[in-house]
Amino acid sequence: MSDRSQGSAPGGGAPGGAAWSGHDGARAFAAVEGATDRLLGYPFVLRALAGRIGTGQVLVDYGCGPGRVADHAARVLGARVLGVDTSPQMLELARASAPAVAGFHLVENGRVSGLPDGCADAVMCNHVLASLPTEDALLGVFGEIRRLLRPGAPFVLLTTDPACSGTEYASVRIGEPGAAYAPGDEVTVRLLRTDGTWQEMRNHAWPVDLFPELLGRAGFRYVGRHRPTVAEALAVADPDLVAARPWTAERARPPLVVTTAVAE
Numbered sequence: 001m002s003d004r005s006q007g008s009a010p011g012g013g014a015p016g017g018a019a020w021s022g023h024d025g026a027r028a029f030a031a032v033e034g035a036t037d038r039l040l041g042y043p044f045v046l047r048a049l050a051g052r053i054g055t056g057q058v059l060v061d062y063g064c065g066p067g068r069v070a071d072h073a074a075r076v077l078g079a080r081v082l083g084v085d086t087s088p089q090m091l092e093l094a095r096a097s098a099p100a101v102a103g104f105h106l107v108e109n110g111r112v113s114g115l116p117d118g119c120a121d122a123v124m125c126n127h128v129l130a131s132l133p134t135e136d137a138l139l140g141v142f143g144e145i146r147r148l149l150r151p152g153a154p155f156v157l158l159t160t161d162p163a164c165s166g167t168e169y170a171s172v173r174i175g176e177p178g179a180a181y182a183p184g185d186e187v188t189v190r191l192l193r194t195d196g197t198w199q200e201m202r203n204h205a206w207p208v209d210l211f212p213e214l215l216g217r218a219g220f221r222y223v224g225r226h227r228p229t230v231a232e233a234l235a236v237a238d239p240d241l242v243a244a245r246p247w248t249a250e251r252a253r254p255p256l257v258v259t260t261a262v263a264e
């Protein structure tokens with residue numbers, strides 16, 4: 001573990017609860033700095049959605065957390081963004097800090113309350129799968145997202161690749177150096193906080209190769225996978241962020257993957 005680490009014990013949520021659950025989990029995620037994601041993740045999710053969702057159309061952010069990305073997407077894409085999450089505390093935080101988001105819905109027993117079948121013109125789902133413990137849970141989330149989408153609508157999924165374990169990225173380290181993780185294995189992820197300390201979170205490893213088959217079973221046509229690079233980020237990410245660091249590890253082995261699919 002790096003000497004910069006002085007974070008809390010793995011979990012970041014209520015004792016015994018899911019990752020980022022409860023008030024403590026919500027506050028912990030809201031304090032995550034996320035430079036690597038802001039460089040190689042979110043801008044590419046928005047790029048995948050741009051041109052495929054029009055002004056005023058409905059974009060659901062599935063597992064919206066504190067709503068930062070949902071709020072940004074609403075402003076950039078002009079879409080009517082709805083944030084959904086299993087955590088009432090995350091939704092409470094998002095309501096208070098993401099004013100461009102049009103509405104929020106709680107996920108209860110695997111179903112989004114108050115949203116009918118086919119109501120969404122697009123769905124994005126960023127860094128949610130790592131919280132899920134089983135393949136069945138992944139299928140459940142994909143199935144609920146499929147229910148929300150109208151046929152032909154796009155789904156954009158952002159995940160961290162567990163094959164990139166042990167590398168010290170600017171704001172994240174996935175697992176331990178030299179370790180290999182099988183599907184569903186527990187993996188401790190370290191995330192940089194805005195105060196310079198590190199938060200540890202117990203996650204699950206889901207190799208990106210697993211997604212096409214699961215998406216097919218959930219009623220999607222798998223479209224593709226993209227691993228954004230620092231060179232590409234020059235054109236889509238915040239120029240000040242790009243210039244702020246050397247991004248040595250991100251250049252050598254980019255750790256984020258954007259998977260896209262279409263609802264059948």
Ligand SMILES: C[S@@+](CC[C@H](N)C(=O)[O-])C[C@H]1O[C@@H](n2cnc3c(N)ncnc32)[C@H](O)[C@@H]1O
Nearest residue numbers: 020063064065085086087090107126127128131
């Ligand atoms: C790591 S945070 C990511 C938040 C946001 N998408 C982002 O990228 O900033 C994961 C979020 O997913 C939510 N979550 C976990 N399991 C979920 C599920 N089965 N359905 C919907 N949301 C879920 C958590 O409550 C948490 O807010």
